Amino acid sequence: MKRVMNSGQTLVAESLAGFVAAHEDLVAFGGGGRFLRRRALKPGKVALISGGGGGHEPLHGGFIGTGMLDAACTGHIFTSPTPDQILAAMDETDTGAGCLLVVKNYDGDVMNFEMAAEMAAPRHRIDMVVVEDDAAYGPSVRSRGRRGVAGTIVVEKILGAAAERGDDLAALKTLGEGLSPRLRSMGVALRGVTVPDNARETFALGSDEMEIGVGIHGEPGLSRQRLASADEIVRxxxxxxxxxxxxxxxxxxxxxxxxxxxxPPIELHLAYGLARRFLEAEGVMPRRSLVGTFVTSLDMAGFSVTLALLTEEEFALWCAPVATPVLAW
Amino acid sequence: MKRVMNSGQTLVAESLAGFVAAHEDLVAFGGGGRFLRRRALKPGKVALISGGGGGHEPLHGGFIGTGMLDAACTGHIFTSPTPDQILAAMDETDTGAGCLLVVKNYDGDVMNFEMAAEMAAPRHRIDMVVVEDDAAYGPSVRSRGRRGVAGTIVVEKILGAAAERGDDLAALKTLGEGLSPRLRSMGVALRGVTVPDNARETFALGSDEMEIGVGIHGEPGLSRQRLASADEIVRxxxxxxxxxxxxxxxxxxxxxxxxxxxxPPIELHLAYGLARRFLEAEGVMPRRSLVGTFVTSLDMAGFSVTLALLTEEEFALWCAPVATPVLAW
Structure with a gap:
């Protein structure tokens, strides 16, 4: 797989540098370049901190800003950020109300965020919400339980809006855990993904195959099938x-x-139209929608569908104003 | 190339249906489904109408809304919309101040928009701005002169803001023609593109090749070279x-x-960072930037850089409020 890059070693760092330059009104490097942060912190607000491997852009940096994240820690491609990155982010963005860590459910991420939390415990109040929205729950080399995938942005948006209005750490934790059973995602890949500096594809698909229930690290999914029509894939x-x-x-x-x-967008909108029709035929009428490229697996071809069933309060928080590089309303 | 679709024949129509469903607050079908239009027209404003082949999404429908387009006419994949689509769009969105047609410079598009303008002449005041921003000016099977590529969104944004503030047809035409010599783009492809129902790639690239100066219809560019570093590509x-x-x-x-x-976004932001550094080293300091997927060639891998040197007035129009599915500030 060919890429626009100088080298696999510098891909993430050079991309983050371009990202910050493109969004310097909202985002800045923190901790001497070890993480991305909201340029203007809001004193007294709980700091919302997320992070994970590189290769999932625009997650998480694209969601830094008013009404969403305060910091995002990025590791190498598909590799957790280190505890010292997370610690630096806590030290720099906690303005007194503590830190809520939003972590996708992968063993490496959970371990490193927990380790950072332990290290920071003497000087910060900290809590953690683990995102586990993948409906394709099966054996995985990367996690116990359901993986955290594109539903992560729902958690970050709703908790971000709640933090912005002044919810405290305990309230945010309760809100995040309450949402979890009403948030599910599932994905399909049409073409696998190659990790730079690792030449071979992490999984390869034949020219007439697709992978149902795929993860966001190029890990295989629940089943490999013959490429089907969009209607069938959506079903x-x-x-x-x-x-x-x-x-x-x-x-x-x-x-x-x-x-x-x-x-590309032409296929994503087609998939959205079919997903919506499928859901409406089942009596589920979406009240809000979002179509785009938010949580990636480098240049893997395919898409995921996320459905969240929100309470009145969660829905209001989803609709609340947000100003980040990716979401803005 | 595998795609999320039901068939090549229905790809564009099903995608547009999904697009309208996802953005029903801003966009609606007009003319019995023959074009996309701004849901709420602004009476007395010049109607800004664009269009072109399918396969370039989110162009043009993604730029319908306050401060940008009033209608977008989409043809089949890489095929001009028909004069009757364009005529229907003029009939439905001209609220009395006439229509400005924004057309990318391809023979088919220019011909069909001109034909529609002739047919509509008895009942509409009409003018046309042709976008020709491609710096890779070379022989082409599709156009005389420079092709219209990603710079199209600059023209649509600036003219859209000017129309929104009340500029008349003549003023918009003057503004559009004045901008043209200060707007240039150029692209690179790392992987060719296959038109659905036409199985073979319109151009194929070897696993270590790239195409410099490529168009947005999978047409070959100025030169084929060995895949280079991102630094070299940007240069x-x-x-x-x-x-x-x-x-x-x-x-x-x-x-x-x-x-x-x-x-994917990780590569686009990397390219942005390098492009910005290159320009700044040449003494050109970008005052505004935009990074994303706006003008596509189906799922072709690669990107383009657009640079516009705006006058004070054009810059203010670029920064003016806009509310469309893709651009919103």
Whole structure:
């Protein structure tokens, strides 16, 4: 797989430098370049800090700003950030109300964020919300339980809005844990992904194959199948999502179609239209939607569908103003 | 090349349906589904109408809304919209101040927009601005003169803001033609593109090749070279752009890095950082920037750089409020 880069070693760092330069009104480097931070912190607000491996851009840096994250720590490609990065982010963005860490459920990420939290315990109040929205729950080399995938941005947006209005650490933790059972995602890959400096694809797909339930690190999914029509693909990923969600009156469906990096807008909008039709036929009427490239696996071709069933309060928080490089309303 | 679609015949129509569903607050189908239009027209404003082949999404529909386009006409993949689509758009969105057609410089597009303008002449005041920003000016099967590529969104934004403030048809035409010599783009492809229902790639690249000066229809570019470092690629496309622009004090540089559909954000931000560094070393300091996937060639891998040197007035129009599915500030 060919890439626009100078070398695999410098890909993440050079990309982050370009990202900060492009969004210098909102985002800055912190800790001598070890993490990205909100340029203007809001004193007295709980600091929302996330992070994970590189290769998932615009996650997490693209969601730094008013009403969302205060800091994002990025590791090498598909590699957790180190505890010292996370610690530096806590030291620089905690303005007195403590830090909430939003962590995708991968063993490496959870371990490093927990380690940072322990190291920081003497001087910061800290809590953690682990995102585990992947409906393709199967054996994984990377995590116990469900993986955290594109639903992460739902957690970051809702907790970010709550932090912005002044919720304290305990309230944010309760809000995050309450949302978890009503948030599910599932993805499909049409083309695998190659990690730079590791020449071979982490998984390879034949020219007529697709991978259902794929993760965001090029790890294989639940099943490999013959490439199907978009209608069939959408059914294969939306049905398990619906099965796992407590559909009920009074909840507000939020539908997200997320590209994995190599899939163009024309296909993402097509998938969105079909996903919406599928859900509506099942009686689930999305009240808000988002279509775009938010949580990637380098240039993997494919997409994921995320469905969140939001309470009245969560829905209001989703709709609350936000000003970040990616989401702005 | 694998795609998320039901069939090549329905790809564009199903994608547009999904697009309208995702953005129903801003965009609607007009003319019985033949074009996309701004949901709420502004009476007395010149109607800004654009269009072109499918396969370039989010162009043009993504730029419909307050401060930008009133209508977008989409043809089949890489095929001009028909005069009757354009005519229907004029009939439905002209609220009395006439129509300005924004057309990318391809023979088919120019011909069909001109034909529509002739047919509409008895009942509409009409003028046209042709976008021709491609710095890779060479022989082409599709156009005489420079092609219209990603710089199209600069023209649509600036003219859209001017129309929104009440400029008349003649003023908009003058503004558009004045901007043209100060707007240039150039692109590079790392992987070719396959048109659906036409199985073979329109151009194929070897696993160590890149195409410099590529167009947005998978047409070959100026030269084929061995895949180079990002630094070298950026130099190869930014140097010709600078050569063709009248760099001068008092003009405000706008820098855009645009993905062609198959290139992920991590690479686009890296390219942006290098392009900015290259320009700054040449004494050109971007005052505004935009990085993302705006003008695509299906899922072609690669990107383009656009540089516009804006007058004080054009710069203010670029910065003026806009509310469309893609640009919003």
């Amino acid at each position: 294969l990923i939306c049905a398990p999502i619906l099965d796992q969600l407590p559909v009920a009156e009074g909840l507000h469906p939020l539908l997200i179609v997320n590209g994995f990096g190599g899939t | 190869l496309i930014c140097a010709p752009i600078l050569d063709q622009l009248p760099v001068a004090e008092g003009l405000h540089p706008l820098l855009i890095v645009n993905g062609f559909g198959g290139t």
